[in-house]
Amino acid sequence: MLSIKDLYAGIDGKTILQGLNLEVAPGEVHAIMGPNGSGKSTLSHVLAGRDGYEVTGGQVRFDGEDLLALATEERAHRGIFLGMQYPVELPGVNNMTFMREAMNANRRARGEPELDAVAFMKRVKEEARHLKLDEQLLKRNVNSGFSGGEKKRNEILQMAMLEPRLAILDETDSGLDIDALRVISDGVNALRTPDRSIILITHYQRLLEYIQPDHVHVLVGGRILRSGDKDLALELEEKGYGWIEEEAAA
């Protein structure tokens, strides 16, 4: 479904991704781990099409299509969703209105009829309940004054509503206490289907106890230095990243 070949990308003249390769098949969950500054968020931004990043080499195909040639919103229409590490606040933009606009924009782009207001309300409230997200937050402005945990839940709520084909979750676990982590993990697990893939970007092995990945990759210095199954995550937990860098240098 997603095929990244020898990707070089950077920002402000600095090359951050240095020949990255990744293949994700439908229904798979891939964890990408790596030290701070290794390029994890950069990868997620490049895949989502954020302005300012320059791709200097390689290619990315999504269902065979050249992903990098598409505008950000077109990627969303194709089913790419990015759960952000730092979700921004949107002052004055009502959360519920925003979610309905987003859903309908995607539906229009796919030639589907818009969701009527009643059906939408029913669904969004249901999903919020699953994620133990206070219904009041739906009436507030997007992420405005939300706590860190509430912002992350609001991201997963959007994922649940938008039903993406590929979700990239960038450090969705950071800053969460153990209860919130469980709720969010349950939310993500509930969204696992045979044709929906997930890239979990995380720092800690902890998240992977709740969401079992099919593959684990280690990203260091803009390249995937090692791939394995979930045992690799345990090994990283034990030994840190240093040994991988040493092995790679050797």
Add this chain to the structure above:
Amino acid sequence: MSTLTEQRGWFSALASSSEPEQSGPEPDWLRNTRVLARDAIRELPVPNRKLEAWRYTSIEGLLQQEFTPAVEQGRTWTHEELEPWLGPAADVYRLVFVNGQCIPRLATGLELPTGVTLGSLRAALGTDPKLLATWLNHTGAHEEHLFSALNTALIHDGLLLHIAADVELDRPIEVVYLNLEQDKALLNQPRNLVVLEPGASATLVERFIGAEEAVYFHNQVTELVLQEGAELRHYRMQEESRASWHLASLYLSQDAHSRYQGTSLSFGGRWARTEYQARFQHEAAQCELNGLYTVGKGQLTDFHLDIRHSVPNCTSRERFKGILFGKGRAVFDGRILVEKQAQKSDAQLRNDNLMLVRDAEVDTKPQLEIHADDVQCSHGTTVGQLDPQQVFYLRSRGIDTDSARRMLCLGFAGEIIDTIEVPILREQAMERLTATIRTATETLE
């Protein structure tokens, strides 16, 4: 560039070009008021860049235009001509002015509760002279600047609203000013008087509408007197023609415990200026002013606030926001003066501007002058662009760039629109703003 003498000549010529006192017998006090105003026209400084209050707002273009005071309707307007501008008068007391004159037959819902006088100021000269003698020009508006003096010299018609003590008006009053095209460029000068006796309460909506290409100068003076404990919610939506000049000067006088809540939306006009002058006469009065302006190509929009805390314990809140989307200019000059004896004053002033294009200009000048030592005062102003991170966030959810920008602009403006407590006006404002922003965002790169 004309000389100061020539510029003053423009005012005095207009002031003497018509003699409203000739159109019917007039009481002495009104004659005297006109004399005072004509004297003031000889003496007041001519607005120019050297005066602080006019530093960023040129009147050169205005003074190059010839106007004819619209003291009588040059013609009669048919129902069919006027109706399309007005829309349904749902649940309001409505009064309509065309080119500054009240058209009584267009008023609706005027079976008013006792204690409420609402109608044409001109008509009230015959029916209620005592009320006018007491209050008209009570605030001394003619001494403030040449435009108010010009309005006063030619007082002819306008809105009169008087509410007796403790009367609460059940429905909003909607006053529509239609400025329609005539063969000459008109000077339309409604002179409004609003007096709320102690404990009275009302909601007043003013809408300014201009026919598309009409060239005119709407020079309005509104005096607002709020007696003890009175409450006025006052919403104004300005949609003048793109070829017009619009100046609204509001003179607000507040007694103890009175509450004024004003929201002004400024969308139209080639040159539009709104001035609020607020004076607290006694303690514990509250004044809240909100404003929103949009500035497109070739437009100048100016807000001027002159708030004076001269007695203790009064509160003033000023929140103004602007969206600039075309090569044009916005001016915000907000001045709050807290005098020495005005302890426990609470004043907060904000002005935020969103620039969608590079070649728009904004001059924002918040001024707090504080002479008392036990006060709570603050001011802040920002000039910024749309945040690319916010636009990205929306786009990553499938919303296209235009819509994303539009949502963010409406979100920015929403805080001001939400202060309007009349649902139909809020909807009308949202509709107008959405249309404006739509055109604006579609022309951005």
